Amino acid sequence: MNMMVKPTASKLAMVPFVSVDNMMRIVNTIGAAKMIAEIADYIEADFKRWPQFDKTPRVAAHSPDGVIELMPTSDGETYGFKYVNGHPANMARGFQTVTAFGMLARVDNGYPVLLSEMTVLTALRTAATSAMAAKYLAPENARTMAMIGNGAQCEFQALAFKEIIGIETVRLFDIDPVATQKAARNLQSSGLNVVECTSSQQAVAGADIITTCTADKQYATILSDNMVGAGVHINAIGGDCPGKTELHRDILLRSDIFVEYLPQSRIEGEIQQLHKDYPVTELWQVITGEAKGRSSDHQITLFDSVGFATEDFSALRYIRDQLPRNGHFVELDMLADPDDPRDLFGMIERARE
């Protein structure tokens, strides 16, 4: 194995890289709950300046096994993108359903300034986004959340809603009881009251917030209409690609629906079940005060979340800001940087010597 960093490579050629190991160090240094809350602040700040961003639906490559996506965005000063896959069958084969990495670059010269793992970071930002949205949409004094789907995202959601919303009790259900046991074990010392349930009906009993987070790549009805009472906030994060939804259509019709970026959500969200003109609200408008969030105790609010590029951008921005503080990164020799930019060929020749 060669040295990663050539001693003679200039500073310009180097890109800070946060590996999975270093990302876990960052999480464990800051603390998962605190880090989620801090990322939520970055996400909220970027939602507040929504019109500044270049927005485009993600670029998806679908295959029978899953999807690979590129999610680019830019605020005019910094460009970012995430590579992410979604392969529902992976879990049974011993792979992660979702893995990801991402990058930030300077818009003015196109040079990357951060490369980071984003499997862990996406888990954090997804939970941060859900809880940040719930600040505007969940009933006041919500204390109990049902968590349907106890996979890789579950504990992050639970921590996020405890830290940001003040949830005290989580009611867990998964069609695989082993997943529920895993989540309950991981949340043991979280300070949450954890209730393991044996049906989704049982899980939603008394819940102020219902989070659905399952990974089937198909139309599934995780929640049926009779399970959703007045006043509840639904945080639906599992329906996130064409043909994949979690909620019965009747629930949508009773709810006020909030999405991240409408052109993408029409394709990927729960609202693919609705007519393309069905009225929904983009979350940023609630955050800036241009639109109403929750306006009554009886209202059912639905955050139909599919994940959007700005959320990854915010999370990467957060990580970049941490680097000088904690040093949990290495520098990768990723960019060719000849003394004379036109002399790429000469640089290769001289490397021979």
Place this chain on the structure above:
Amino acid sequence: MNMMVKPTASKLAMVPFVSVDNMMRIVNTIGAAKMIAEIADYIEADFKRWPQFDKTPRVAAHSPDGVIELMPTSDGETYGFKYVNGHPANMARGFQTVTAFGMLARVDNGYPVLLSEMTVLTALRTAATSAMAAKYLAPENARTMAMIGNGAQCEFQALAFKEIIGIETVRLFDIDPVATQKAARNLQSSGLNVVECTSSQQAVAGADIITTCTADKQYATILSDNMVGAGVHINAIGGDCPGKTELHRDILLRSDIFVEYLPQSRIEGEIQQLHKDYPVTELWQVITGEAKGRSSDHQITLFDSVGFATEDFSALRYIRDQLPRNGHFVELDMLADPDDPRDLFGMIERARE
């Protein structure tokens, strides 16, 4: 600085990474000319199976200073993309005009299998593509090439055309004589007869092939109509984004025009100067025999090249095949790989211990 690779991270979590330093080792081990020719074979093989590829115009983020692009493609088994910027003003500021990196991943599970610098590799694949196309389009027994624009791509083009086409003489011109001197110096021991010219008119005199490779982000007329005689092949690689062209429109009207991927070339190529229905031929059709390449001695052929995602895919495929042979890579801990794929949270917790 922390260790890059956590000793306990599983094999699944690791992605081979080829740094700039290692890419230069690969080039210097194989030899630049031979490597370009080998990459050309990969590119040609992939052009031959063109219909198998998912093709999409690149996803571009334009700014006043330049462009940042993502170029994804897939052959159904392997997915690849390249990140690349193009910033004409970079050179004057001491940065590369173009820097790039890319990735390959398995389509069946979405896991990355290669991350590589692509600043050097793009230079190689661009030259490889040009010379491969010239096999089908240039006049037989072409021995002299004019090179207008002597920037970072120049020497690679010269080597490619020597190795693949049998060019013996290159006639160099750049508006900046320092660039020409640099290229001439670098090509000293290439075996080519190198002629430094003081005007583009002088450079094209007696040339069988004219390569234009300048970096202005604007409509420029590098070649005017009277400079292009019958029978010449024009290899136009500098006009590669909206509003950036190099050839006078009259030249296009006298030429048979070949492009990589028509929907992208209409936006970015020289043919943005023509009506959207103007007939041009996609190169893959020539390579598979479905369309004619050069058919007469008097014909002017024009390869209006903008660079396409499959070319990067081919080049990355080539690099991936070299790794077991030369070992010039390191493994990056880029993917989270918990023992239980659903237990991402537990993996982070356990990393604390």
